[in-house]
Amino acid sequence: MKSIAIVCGGDSGEYDISVKSAAVVKRNLDPEKFQSWLITVTRKGWLATMADGSQQVVDRNDFSIVENGQKIVFDAVFNAIHGTPGENGPLSGYFELLNIPVTSSGQLTSAITFHKDFCKRIVHSFGVNVAKSVLLNKGDELDEEAIISALGLPVFVKPNNGGSSVGTTKVKHPEELKIAIDIAFREDHQVLVEAFIAGREMACGAMRANGRMIVFPITEVVSKKEFFDYEAKYTAGMADEITPADIEEEAEIAIKATAAELYHLLECKGFVRFDFILTDEELYFLEVNIVPGISEASILPQQAAFMGVSLTSLFNMALDNILTA
Ligand SMILES: Nc1ncnc2c1ncn2[C@@H]1O[C@H](COP(=O)(O)OP(=O)(O)O)[C@@H](O)[C@H]1O
Ligand SMILES: [Mg+2]
Known part of the structure; x- marks a missing residue:
């Protein structure tokens, strides 16, 4: 049995979404393989939720907690923090110092991909269009x-x-x-x-796990709002998310190949989601999310489901990928 810390919370407007994502992870982790604790990380404190529902301050010297008089150090961290400090580098760096493996990208990649401007400049230097x-x-x-x-x-x-x-x-x-x-x-x-890029919005999940590159089916996002805003993202019925996207084969190949190539070039880890805009002629990179939404209704889980991959298998793959036997 491996001990997993599911970190959530953070210090951004995505706090609530992160807490929901973490609950989904907790619910869907394989109970035969993993014992897990939710750890809520905010500027105010790092609190572990214990089996009896009580909360305990995490010892930041070694990221440990104590349960029934026994010290628990974690075999791995499942990162469910969207935004600061989980998606932009600081936490990845902390866990790198402690030598605890994390499901998401390392410090450098996290820092670069979260800085939209840096990320676009680098992606553009690889020959991909950006706005x-x-x-x-x-x-x-x-x-x-x-x-x-x-x-x-x-x-x-x-x-x-x-x-x-x-x-x-x-x-x-x-x-x-x-x-x-x-x-x-x-x-x-x-x-x-x-600059506004007029076209169709395409999202494509990708993951390298256990030596294999997996590119998930593409999802077209059709927002009922002016764009894919917060409400359209999180209110049922405010956006149609069509998986697999109904697009020409040539465009599908271009999106999948670009996602796989950028995953490699940006040195991503775990499952990530690339967002593109497909115009009549070209493909534009919008952004990459290294801690994408992972509730049942989120885009990447929908893509995995289309491939017959359940949330439990997806999370298994993410953890098996970083755990040493
Ligand atoms: N340059 C652009 N052209 C067209 N639509 C855009 C552009 N930038 C953002 N959008 C719209 O806004 C949404 C959010 O922008 P994005 O850059 O992905 O930021 P976030 O990190 O908040 O998701 C996108 O999903 C898309 O609907
Ligand atoms: Mg986005």
């Missing part, structure tokens, strides 16, 4: 005209380090730009203003 953008730092003088003349309208305004579309606005009129930027600055010290 044109302007990165703003808090306190920068704002030249709205220059932004609009460089990118046109509409633009997407988003926190550079964020997720779940929290703080993201699609701006169609010049007078809306400033307020959208202010909204995004509430979430982060950097804001990315991006």
